[in-house]
Amino acid sequence: RKEVEQDPGPFNVPEGATVAFNCTYSNSASQSFFWYRQDCRKEPKLLMSVYSSGNEDGRFTAQLNRASQYISLLIRDSKLSDSATYLCVVKDTGGFKTIFGAGTRLFVKA
Amino acid sequence: GAVVSQHPSWVICKSGTSVKIECRSLDFQATTMFWYRQFPKQSLMLMATSNEGSKATYEQGVEKDKFLINHASLTLSTLTVTSAHPEDSSFYICSAAAGGASTEAFFGQGTRLTVV
DSSP states (O other): OOSEEEOOSOEEEETTOOEEEEEEESOTTOOEEEEEEEOTTSOOEEEEEEOTTOEEETTEEEEEETTTTEEEEEEOSOOGGGOEEEEEEEEOTTSOOEEEOOOEEEEEEO | OOOEEEEOSEEEEOTTOOEEEEEEESSSOOSEEEEEEEOTTSOOEEEEEEETTSOOEEOTTOOTTTEEEEEEETTEEEEEEOSOOGGGOEEEEEEEEOSSTTOOOEEOOOEEEEEO
16 A cells, blocks of 8 residues: 555546545654645645644635544645646654655636 | 756767756755656666765666766756667756755756657
């Protein structure tokens, strides 16, 4: 089993749609969680951290369920510019090892 | 956010030659640096983790004698691909962290290596 698993893509959605990505992790001792966005041929950039209480940043909402070892990202009112690959990222307890999920590709169409 | 500079951004080299990639944290001290490789349409794969002043820890399946990592200071880590072969052609990205579980990792711009 992979340490971090994400929904297989790609997701093709129209502008304005709501889309949700899921991610599961295998190490119950994992401590920190993030969603990164990666555009084609570019480095990943932090989208948002994920907290146990859940957090929201504009159209983006991230949630963490430690009991189920599950992370989610919800994007509301999708824009064309949201088209990218979204990476689920988990850090181990020491904070030194950062594990990436395989990524989920999102295409938002006009 | 913090800045991590990676150089070169792209390089073409002949089979059998070695290529060095530099990763610098410009405005913070990076106690830990990570090196990743990404093949087309695939996710980033962690190659190795290096802490300043100590030997790098390589992931399973990564040849330490082929991918030499040096982290001599808190602001610089280098990855040297030795005796490069066409199958080493890939996108290599470094990231740097100041340490601690909750700190964000900042990425370099990546290096696209093509071995001909």
